[in-house]
Amino acid sequence: MRKKTKLIHGGISTDKETGAVSIPIYHSSTYKQEEPGEPKEYEYARTGNPTRFAVEELIKDLEEGERGFAFSSGMAAITSVVLLFQKGDHFLLSDDVYGGSFRVITKVLSRFGIEATFIDTSKVKNIEPAIKKNTKAIFIETPTNPLLKITNIKEAAAIAKRYNLLTIVDNTFSTPYWQNPIKLGADIVLHSATKYLGGHSDVVAGLAVVNNKKLGDDLHFVQNSTGAILSPHDSWLLMRGIKTLGIRMEEHEQNAREIVDFLVQHSEVKNVYYPGLSSHPNHSLAVNQARGFGGMISFEVETEEKARELVKKTKYFTLAESLGAVESLISIPALMTHASIPKERREQLGITDGLIRISVGLEDKDDLIDDLKEALSFQ
Numbered sequence: 001m002r003k004k005t006k007l008i009h010g011g012i013s014t015d016k017e018t019g020a021v022s023i024p025i026y027h028s029s030t031y032k033q034e035e036p037g038e039p040k041e042y043e044y045a046r047t048g049n050p051t052r053f054a055v056e057e058l059i060k061d062l063e064e065g066e067r068g069f070a071f072s073s074g075m076a077a078i079t080s081v082v083l084l085f086q087k088g089d090h091f092l093l094s095d096d097v098y099g100g101s102f103r104v105i106t107k108v109l110s111r112f113g114i115e116a117t118f119i120d121t122s123k124v125k126n127i128e129p130a131i132k133k134n135t136k137a138i139f140i141e142t143p144t145n146p147l148l149k150i151t152n153i154k155e156a157a158a159i160a161k162r163y164n165l166l167t168i169v170d171n172t173f174s175t176p177y178w179q180n181p182i183k184l185g186a187d188i189v190l191h192s193a194t195k196y197l198g199g200h201s202d203v204v205a206g207l208a209v210v211n212n213k214k215l216g217d218d219l220h221f222v223q224n225s226t227g228a229i230l231s232p233h234d235s236w237l238l239m240r241g242i243k244t245l246g247i248r249m250e251e252h253e254q255n256a257r258e259i260v261d262f263l264v265q266h267s268e269v270k271n272v273y274y275p276g277l278s279s280h281p282n283h284s285l286a287v288n289q290a291r292g293f294g295g296m297i298s299f300e301v302e303t304e305e306k307a308r309e310l311v312k313k314t315k316y317f318t319l320a321e322s323l324g325a326v327e328s329l330i331s332i333p334a335l336m337t338h339a340s341i342p343k344e345r346r347e348q349l350g351i352t353d354g355l356i357r358i359s360v361g362l363e364d365k366d367d368l369i370d371d372l373k374e375a376l377s378f379q
């Protein structure tokens with residue numbers, strides 16, 4: 001099955017009881033048992049629910065893994081995966097992982113003895129020297145936010161295998177439509193499905209896919225024990241979103257490429273960060289590892305004042321956090337998503353006060369370009 005077909009016919013595409021083509025929303029919290037202690041397929045809805053199972057089967061097929069899981073948010077998925085580990089275990093993470101991942105590891109899970117080191121995984125040579133005796137996993141995000149750095153998943157996973165570490169990849173920015181980390185050697189793939197997979201800014205959800213039965217059993221044990229499940233209604237909304245992921249990603253990409261072409265030649269724009277640009281430091285890796293570059297672009301204007309003026313003036317780019325939906329969004333990472341990182345550290349990473357991030361939506365590209373053109377003509 002090719003990608004676009006799998007989005008629609010993957011997983012469980014019709015309800016086996018009724019033949020319904022849209023999977024019904026099973027709200028029941030519990031299920032009748034024929035004999036005490038002998039449930040049929042389902043018993044209690046935290047443990048399993050048919051609507052949630054349908055979206056879990058779908059993401060499993062899309063990521064080509066062994067088992068899928070749907071969580072109440074991306075952070076719930078990430079936290080549950082870290083709960084597979086023990087007190088005293090050490091993680092290596094990409095240094096510009098999503099702020100929430102940084103926060104949960106360093107401020108919450110650290111209290112339970114999880115240790116972490118943050119390194120620039122886009123330079124794979126940094127990985128091996130950072131591995132410690134108690135290192136158990138490497139957690140990669142690629143492309144990263146907001147600078148769209150790319151890590152070589154295949155090489156990172158190969159190093160991890162040699163040291164018996166699990167490779168975990170946050171695939172939120174690329175989605176399974178463009179990139180399949182498990183095929184490149186990853187053990188666990190994570191998604192904030194709130195972003196492209198949902199795609200309509202109307203559901204908060206997280207997904208995880210594992211590549212073997214043991215990890216599947218272990219993650220189900222954690223999920224059933226801690227309870228961070230996706231509701232039946234949100235599972236259905238997410239499935240509806242995923243059906244159009246292919247055409248959406250193609251359009252996001254087309255629009256993004258046109259906008260990048262516009263930005264690179266604009267005199268007020270300093271750097272443009274987009275993996276599809278041949279000047280991007282990891283461009284050839286991006287071409288090899290993924291089938292598309294996505295709809296996220298970051299670019300720099302001279303000063304924070306100019307950045308503030310720009311985001312106030314756009315009409316179609318809404319000033320908001322989040323990404324990956326039909327409507328275009330704009331943000332200033334230094335003042336919003338990355339404000340909690342000290343300024344000095346931000347400057348080191350390249351997240352300057354004039355850096356602007358856009359999530360290119362599905363509006364007409366000419367309207368989007370006109371909007372940016374207007375906003376870039378500073379007072």
Ligand SMILES: *Cc1c(COP(=O)(O)O)cnc(C)c1O
Binds near residue numbers: 100170
């Ligand atoms: C948004 C995001 C998350 C967190 O997901 P939520 O659904 O907001 O909990 C994790 N990773 C990345 C890359 C994200 O963009």
